[in-house]
């Protein structure tokens with residue numbers, strides 16, 4: 001239903017590309033999260049799709065119709081795309097009900113539809129309130145109701161929960177996606193929080209420096225990341241550089257890049273009977289008790305520092321750590 005083909009955008013006449021030859025598809029009803037470090041191009045991508053920017057190259061098709069290309073540009077309000085941003089962007093001088101009515105003023109049954117949307121987001125009874133009389137979470141639900149009212153083909157959520165504190169964030173995220181699931185709308189969800197993406201998305205699109213580096217189901221991103229950047233986004237990861245290879249006496253292919261997840265590093269408080277292929281000793285610099293486990297900051301002889309978790313309690317000042325070859329991630333690149 002959404003087709004992005006070779007999409008590129010530069011803000012400095014081609015010196016740098018905020019988006020560089022991005023291609024992907026979305027099926028109707030999918031929830032796709034867009035994840036990437038700051039500046040990777042997430043917002044630029046959704047602004048192009050929403051019609052708030054024009055592409056330099058490539059095309060965007062929604063429901064098989066070109067909505068943006070080098071030669072064609074459909075105005076944002078004609079695109080059948082609903083938007084919810086970080087800042088709630090409600091009109092402060094309009095009531096909640098009128099905020100929702102705003103985008104559907106031409107509909108015959110607009111009042112019924114607005115009321116249905118308020119019911120959907122659990123805010124019926126609050127029609128006459130103004131935005132400043134609602135909490136942040138309630139305002140974001142109004143923004144969602146307003147975006148869904150015109151029955152968009154695609155709903156874009158750009159960091160919609162960033163303004164909220166951690167507890168409310170998780171609660172509202174779960175509520176919002178329960179509402180979204182009922183409507184079966186297709187969703188693009190921009191977030192820098194991989195937990196958010198893993199919790200709600202069918203698929204996750206990873207951007208790095210304006211390029212798509214992987215689009216995959218959540219489980220695959222953890223088990224088979226395409227590069228070290230993706231691996232590091234989805235769990236603490238240690239790059240097995242030359243020093244670490246030497247410390248563990250673990251020779252690896254020079255043409256590839258290797259990494260190991262922190263949780264795959266095993267700790268042996270004493271030195272006996274350690275069931276690991278690659279082993280080294282490490283000095284314990286710091287112990288942090290976390291209730292059911294202990295986090296250890298370790299220093300190898302080479303000076304490298306790394307963090308591991310253990311359930312062991314009898315930790316000495318110098319311990320053995322190790323890992324197995326089956327847990328090594330291998331990438332076809334030599335970038336760190």
Ligand SMILES: Nc1ncnc2c1ncn2[C@@H]1O[C@H](COP(=O)(O)OP(=O)(O)OP(=O)(O)O)[C@@H](O)[C@H]1O
Nearest residue numbers: 011017018036037038039040041042043044045192
């Ligand atoms: N209007 C603009 N003018 C100039 N440069 C821009 C503009 N918008 C974005 N950029 C640049 O494009 C690149 C991608 O920015 P973008 O905002 O899309 O990244 P992002 O992944 O959404 O980042 P964040 O997570 O910090 O919001 C950055 O280098 C940014 O500085």
